Amino acid sequence: MSAFVFDTRTAITHFPGIGRYVAGLLPALSTQLAQDERLVLLCTSTAQAAQFDALRASNAAVSVHYVQADAFSPAQQWQVRRLVGSLAAPNEALVYHSPYYLMPYWLGVPKVLTVHDLIPIVLPETVSLRARLFFRLTHRLALRSADRIIAVSEATRSDLINVLGVEEARITVIPHSVESRFHPQPQTEIERVRTTHDLPAQFVLYLGINKPHKNLVGLIQAYAMLPENAPLLVIAGAWDTRYPEARELATRLALTDRVRFLGPVNDADLPGLYSAATVFVFPSRYEGFGFPVLEAMACGTPVACSNVSSLPEVGGDAVSYFDPLLPSTIAAQLIRLLESDSLRQ
Numbered sequence: 001m002s003a004f005v006f007d008t009r010t011a012i013t014h015f016p017g018i019g020r021y022v023a024g025l026l027p028a029l030s031t032q033l034a035q036d037e038r039l040v041l042l043c044t045s046t047a048q049a050a051q052f053d054a055l056r057a058s059n060a061a062v063s064v065h066y067v068q069a070d071a072f073s074p075a076q077q078w079q080v081r082r083l084v085g086s087l088a089a090p091n092e093a094l095v096y097h098s099p100y101y102l103m104p105y106w107l108g109v110p111k112v113l114t115v116h117d118l119i120p121i122v123l124p125e126t127v128s129l130r131a132r133l134f135f136r137l138t139h140r141l142a143l144r145s146a147d148r149i150i151a152v153s154e155a156t157r158s159d160l161i162n163v164l165g166v167e168e169a170r171i172t173v174i175p176h177s178v179e180s181r182f183h184p185q186p187q188t189e190i191e192r193v194r195t196t197h198d199l200p201a202q203f204v205l206y207l208g209i210n211k212p213h214k215n216l217v218g219l220i221q222a223y224a225m226l227p228e229n230a231p232l233l234v235i236a237g238a239w240d241t242r243y244p245e246a247r248e249l250a251t252r253l254a255l256t257d258r259v260r261f262l263g264p265v266n267d268a269d270l271p272g273l274y275s276a277a278t279v280f281v282f283p284s285r286y287e288g289f290g291f292p293v294l295e296a297m298a299c300g301t302p303v304a305c306s307n308v309s310s311l312p313e314v315g316g317d318a319v320s321y322f323d324p325l326l327p328s329t330i331a332a333q334l335i336r337l338l339e340s341d342s343l344r345q
Contacts, residue, residue, distance in 0.1 A: 007071075007096065008052070018116065046066075067080055084096060095112060096109050105144075105145040113149050117156060118163060149170050151174075154310070156310065175313070182270070183271065185299065193273050193275075204334060205296075209238055213285050216235065225328065233259045236265050279302050281303075281334060290310060293319065307322060
């Protein structure tokens with residue numbers, strides 16, 4: 001008998017990439033359970049656990065247990081240990097899996113850690129000193145305590161080995177996949193999404209957060225180089241008010257009629273939004289994987305993205321690449337895709 005204890009407490013809006021990872025992984029994992037295996041999800045509240053209601057309803061081997069402490073709280077170190085210690089049935093083996101480095105470090109059971117990226121270490125200038133110090137401490141503890149480490153890309157694996165000195169033998173690369181709902185949408189769905197969000201027939205889409213490593217300032221600089229008749233640039237995703245630079249730059253460059261900040265988009269609208277876009281652009285300076293690139297490709301949308309970190313792994317030879325540090329190259333690839341019907345096919 002075995003129980004897989006999966007810690008979902010970081011599958012929250014603050015960590016959208018982790019939420020996407022968990023949403024894709026758990027349904028697939030639940031289908032692989034043997035008759036004597038079960039999947040236990042750790043959540044902080046019934047509200048947070050609600051996202052797994054359908055999964056629990058479809059599989060009796062999936063259950064939820066609650067931890068009062070969130071992943072940022074020191075109290076998790078003893079609360080999760082106490083809970084995990086009470087979960088095992090007689091003669092049952094437990095394995096704990098955390099999708100993020102904010103986790104309990106001393107559990108007494110084998111631990112698996114998924115590492116998505118090392119942004120605070122690779123791009124320290126994009127985060128505060130406090131965040132860098134916190135990351136270094138917690139990441140060091142997590143990496144030391146994990147029995148196995150999953151890297152979501154070869155780029156992340158390389159960073160773990162070369163930047164942090166993690167033993168190669170402890171790391172397994174398991175790339176992300178794309179959810180089956182991401183595929184070219186019928187015209188009726190595209191029109192519904194266009195109407196819902198008041199979008200034109202042609203537009204260039206960016207989808208993601210606005211943290212500094214996402215390089216939205218570089219994207220705005222590049223868009224200023226495009227002809228005035230270029231399609232609208234739509235920047236979609238949750239907006240962190242700590243980083244207003246892209247909005248401020250769009251105003252200074254008099255681009256407010258050419259750039260639209262759409263804000264958060266309902267998850268159900270994402271396949272239609274990707275499918276409606278003329279081109280998808282992803283100018284990030286660093287990605288552990290880069291879900292939006294894969295999702296846009298799955299929806300049949302032409303993609304222009306950065307040529308750094310994991311992104312060439314994700315895009316392969318199906319993407320137009322640029323140097324994210326050179327806005328002129330971003331502009332050149334956008335113009336190339338927008339002006340060539342054959343390239344967009």
